[in-house]
Amino acid sequence: MQTVDTKPQLNSTALWLMAILSGLVVANNYYNQPLLGLIANDFQVEEGTVSKISVLTQLGYACGLLFVVPLGDKVLRKRLILIDLLFVVGALLLMAFAQQLWLLYVASFFIGFTSIIPQIFVPMAAALSTADRKSSNIGLVMSGLLLGILLSRFLSGIIGEFWGWRSMFELAAGLMVMTWLLVWFYLPELKPNFMGSYVSLMKSVWHFAKTEPKLQLASFRGAMGFGAMSAVFTTLVFHLEGAPFYAGASVVGSFGLIGAVGALAAAFVGRLQQRFSVYQLIFGGILILLVSWGFIYFGQHSYAGLIIGIILIDLGLQSSHIMNQTDYFSIPTDATSRLNTVYMVSYFLGGSLGTYLAAVAWQYAGWEGVCLVGTTFSTLAFAAHILFGKNRVSSPGTA
Template sequence: MFVACALVVSNLYYNQPLLGMLAREFAVSEKSVSMVPAFTLIGYALGILFLVPLGDMVERRRLMQASMMVAGLFAISLAVSPNILTLGILSFIMGFFNVSATVLISFSANLAKPEERGRIVGIVLSGILIGSLMARTLAGFVAENFGWKMVFIFAGSVNLILAIITQWALPAAESHFHGTYKALLSSTWDLVKTHATVREAALMGAILFGSFSAFWTTLTFLLEGEPFRYTPQTIGLFGALGMIGAFAAPLAGRYADKKGPAATIRLGLYCAMAAFAILAVSSTAVVGVILGVLILDLGIQVAHISNQTRMFEVSAEARSRLSSIYIFSYFVGGALGSYIGSLLWSLGRWPAVSLGGLGFCLGATLLFQRGQKRRATSAKLA
């Protein structure tokens, strides 16, 4: 599951270190080409909303295989895009069907024992973060040596191969929901209306991933310009730095199993705010950028694991729907973050992006503290 998550989720991020190359290829501005990763994440968010809940209704392994095959074919089609508009539309469709990693998260939560759920979900989620960072490194290397089109051909081919491998590598998973598809979507919305924890965790996830996406979308512009002038391959290597934070995921999950998610979430939020403070004064210092990458990815990953794990405790029979709610919010925030990041870049370059990211994380912290006070008050009344 870890390996599949890392490889599948990479499809959503291969385009980010290629933005400068794509802008020159299609003769468009930095702001215009930034809409490609935004369209990809919006498509993914909608796929999560409408496809992932099916994991509670149909056999999960078949759902994953279908997702991998269709997303793989559309990933390959990106290589023959004649213009930036077509590239954006195909990226949107590819993102819509590229939901198998999200299905795997709820799958792993159902297979895990209650006392190990945080650690197990952390392992699978670390595959998602490693995939998002590995994609940037791999895309930079492939694009520089074989051209940007080969990046998408490779991505699609991997998806098609995974669709075959999962038939033998993963167990079958029975569904729990026996109503209609309309009732399934309706029950998903009921979970949002009924549970304050679901609403809080989903909004926090959106805010945090918005800050994360704003950073990674605009990092390419910073490192391509003065004083760095790095190549796509070198820019991609910055993604490899972030993988260090991903390896903390199982440890964070184990800590959350023992101490509860609140302490882990606070740690992640504080790390993310510290990272953006460092980045705000590092527009010409590569050491500061490297340190910011390490701390930011660690903080976002730690907060993300515990934030989603506490949602899975709401209902054992609805974990695909709960995962859908959380990841939908998460990637809507990511899509908005990509857009806001490019807007902040056009207004104030790197300092504006960094301060904007700090503002995102501060908002998430205030939201979490408010939820903690509400839960403490409810506990006293009970």
Template sequence: MTSRANGTDDKARTRRRAVAAMTFATGVIVANNYYAQPLEDALAEAFHATSSQVGVVLTLIQLGYAFGLATIVPLGDLLERRKLVVTMLSMTVAAMVVVAVAPSLSVLGAAATLVGLTTVAAQVLVPFAAHLAPEGRQGKTISTVMSGLLIGVLVSRVVAGLVSQALGWRAVFVLGAVLTAVAVVLLWRTLPVLPPATKMHYFALLRSVVTLVREEPVLRWRVVYSASSYAAFSALWTSIGFMLAAPPHNFDQGAIGLFALFGVAGAAAARFAGRLADRGWAHHAVGGFLLVSTLAWLLIGQGAGPGVGAVVALAIGLLLFDLGVQGVHVSNQAIVYALRPEARSRLNSAYMTLYFLGGAVGSGLSAAAYASNGWSGVSVLGGVLPAIGLAFWLADTAFRRRRARAGTRAVSVAAPATRA
């Protein structure tokens, strides 16, 4: 009995170490995609480039990431995941070093594209974490790893500004390379070696991602909720810098970057959403988080006004909004990963690719709204987008209830209703 108990304890400790390494690694990995955003002026000056030329480099990072979501993340079901992640991140380290020493903007752009492509390793780790979690604890495990990712996104912009100011912009990317190398070592030492989930050929694997979207209505519903929420998130962060830099606030880049820290509520929301998912409340939680995301814009919309009150309203609105966005995301991931455990990487590829496209749409709409109607236009857009997701959630919930009532009438003794 003691030997068996010790074996169980050892497995639990091994699992906790692996999850802790994944949590650290996802934050470090995803940060590499955001270091350049607050450094636009420094990069333009260093390479004698225009803001639009530097903007192309930032776009290449995102395009590389989107391409990786569609073409590399599914490999998590086909290849041994530890080796896949370590290989990808070793390439990230090399690419970050090239970015740091780049002699021209074209070289920097090519290396930055590789950074975006290989940092989708974070999206291989998230379903990997779900696979390691014991039954009934997937939501908590996913939310733990996702909290690391969210903190990485938030802190990256602040770190980039501070390090660049003290040591220059190249030092930012050296730091990113070093941290990623540390993550590689930790993951290699802690992740278990698991057999691939499928033996199909690569192109059949990619086709199966499309098949999953076609065959899984739950996946399609979850994409609608999350994409509408993330579209509002992208709409916010595409234009908020322009608003804060303009009168009446006239904030500098350092102060604007600090506003990203209000998104720390998202990390807390991720843990809360994970616990709700493990208790069978994920679907209901999505509706609540969408409602919070929508109502938060009533406060965010006041952020362009004069005085301290407007800034306070904006800060509270950002806290609530990020709580809602990340709560929707983690709740939906818990549901999606449970659909087909043997295809979690492919499910994540489909989910995250469409999620990312929703963000791209929100970013484009935000730029147009700010150009035509300023912050008020962005605020209306930001409130409408999650409201669309909420409308679909209400329709889906009503359909579930009608189906449940029909099922109850169809049998003489109904099974106890579940909350999931």
């Protein structure tokens, strides 16, 4: 394997474009969550049946991360993004016009599989940043991504309640056409850093997964944390539909807007590195994540308790997520897309597992079961960090 050292200057225009477009694209994966109740009513099926839509979207995202994102090290990234966006539009239109449940499942998987562009932008920002700007630049791109996740729920809840759930996916397809144009006209072309076959590229992904302890621990923490948050957001719509709330999709979606408070605060966590170590910042983030479940459980019958819990769960998860990425991007290698692949595949597999287990828990044990799932995931992340966080040392990387 050979590498070609090409590092264009990361200017503010490119950085902000990546942040904004990350939010627009990643939102595709989360529009469905506040709409599950509406979809269930439309197709006359049970809540657990439509929960598979969220699971398949996350599994699709994990597969896209595994098989597409590594190509960011091998091919021209702008070309890769433009081609991928065409498939995103197709998947969204299939979702909007599907008349059978199995087609919704297929569309959901491919929406996830194709909406992986933000995970090309994040390692791009890391690779092109100086050491002193890496955390803040990652934080900015992540801010756009996180706002896309959280505001997508708010937007889809409003649009779904007033214009129907299909309208949201039609709008999303239009937004992706606009994104394609912005990428075409304004994103600079970045050359690959990997010279080799696709097979050797994928082998190197597996090599990093097997040999980098710092990456392994970050991947586990991220998977457990995202599994915890997925548990609450997937089932929140069902919880709020019942007593004492009897809320519609727009109210459920507004919790995404509430969570944006925590996510925005998390975007500044990189600035705390001057006073605290990465270990301490991740410790604090996971601890907040764990504490959030106390509010979500004990405040389950009040908006105040749920609002505080949602703010804390977003703050805790996103703080630890940003610092996880800062941690493994410090591994001495140019293979940033492949490092990000290992982490984000694990992250969304954890999210898929959290979504699935929460749906099962909701069916058999209600909100208490969901809280048990989320607390367990958070505890596992905390325990792993305490036991192994100070002892992870990366080996010299190879691209």
